[in-house]
Amino acid sequence: MKIKRFMDRIPGGMMVIPLLTAALINTFAPGLLRIGNFTQDLFVDGSGTLIALFLLCAGAQINLRSFGVSLAKGATLLGVKWLVGAAVGLIAYTFAGEDSLWLGLAPLAIIAAMTNSNGGLYMAIVGQYGNKEDKAAYSLLALNDGPFLTMVALSIFGAMGYVEGFFSLQSFLSVLLPILVGMVLGNLDDEMRNFLGKGSDMLIPFFAFALGMGIDFSKIIEGGLSGILLGVLTVILTGTAGYLVFKACGWNPITGAAEGSTAGNAVATPAAIAAANASFAKVSALATVQVAASTVTTALLLPLYIAFLVKKPWKKS
Template sequence: MKIKATLDRIPGGMMVVPLLLAATINTFFPNLLRIGGFTEALFVNSASALIALFLLIAGTQINIKTAKSSVGKGVTLLVFKWVIGSLVGLLGFWLADSNGLFLGLAPIAIIAAMTNSNGGLYIALAGQYGKEDDKAAYPFLALSDGPFLTMVSLSIFGAMGFATGMFSLTSLIAVVLPLVIGVVIGNLDREMGDFLNKGSDKLVPFFAFALGMGINFEAIIKGGLSGVLLGVLTVLLTGGIGYLIFKAIGWNPIVGASEGSTAGNAVGTPAAIAAANATFAPIAELATVQIAASVVTTAILLPIFIGFLAKRVEKNGGLAKYNERN
């Protein structure tokens, strides 16, 4: 049975198949693997640890030259995703109906879903299609975690004031530190860096599965068609425009498209916003389920979208021409 060959034929297969398999198990048999011990530790609770290890290994391959590239890519990813999500959200406020909805979507759901990306998906996709400085751009994306950027957007729109406690320097350091340790190891001992790098690709299906164990397909039902629409728009707009921006700059466009997702922690954003400004309380519950549906939709759709984009790039000269550049 040729499992790897089969996965390789599926767009984003090494990521999407384990993720969907786990999501199916979590939806219909949620306690099947939650039995404690090594089983639960590996298949349910390992995502954060494996992603941290993935980052550390990526760091071992970074020198000063690629570090500059990582900063540029990370900042570009962070800024363009925030700008796109904010502009679409602003359009939602302008064109909202009498119920305060745009295309059935709460504008705060649009901003939260489009500005907050799934770091695990980005790491997996950048690891599969990009190179070390693409993976090392991830820590900058941690700035989008939680409600902070959504509240900045709302503040700019004049809808509410800035709220304190929405960004933690400690949390940012906690994300960056594994990468920094990897950089130190790789620059102190090149052989050790090469040794660690041999196992990085093998981590992808394992943390993809663990990510899937946090997905429940019921979220799509609760969020309805509007939530699915939000997920589709997030993939096509933030992923598609990211693709075009990176291609225009001369960077790997697949990496730019890899930001087209919604993070699970975005689900808590409406409640945080409603707590800071009661004006948003009536719409918070609807926004929450719409974001949850977007999380699931983008987790399924983005790897498939990326797979098709990668085939398109391969027909036009391949990814190698981008991955050979700094």
């Protein structure tokens, strides 16, 4: 049975399938895996530890030795993604209804999905349409993996009065520290970077399953369609913004558009944010589902959007 091959064929499958499987179990048999000891520690209560380890492994992939044009391109993509995601998140907070949602979307989900990008999809696109500098830019783009940039935006909004509470330095560092530890290890030793890089991929289905054990299908149904909308907005808004900025800079605009996606690891961001600030706990489950839906939607839609941009009817051959 080719389980991994099957999961790889589904966009975001390594994250989506375990998450939805666990949500199914939690909806119809919530006590099945809540039997204590190692089983419950791993499959139900282990999301925090697994996400922390994932962040450490992801941090090790950040190469501080990137420089020159690659650094400029990476910083530009990083900045565009964050600015668009933060701007739309601010709009969502401003016009949110009594249920704290905007267009059915949790502002936390908007920021988490739009400021994060699918590195594998980016590399696949620039591998076809970009050059070595575009590929090397990914070293810096690893900074948008995980909750860091989402926390930056929410901290700013906290100071503006849009979110309840404000991240203390201790809470901020407690989430950031695993990333910093991984970053130090990866930059001190390339072999350690390669070793930890294998761990980041392996951990995704396990923490996704543990997160899914906190979700039931009422939340899936509630967040599914709005999550698809979030994916469409992510592709159109962040992809187009990257395209236009790169075109204005005289760089390959397709590379800019290649960041218009949501990564599978972004599904962990709402839980990480809730761990840093308990006021987000009430929307964490819904935000997780919406980010998961955005992951699948962008994986399907972005390649089609890239193909449209490459062959757009108003482009002269």
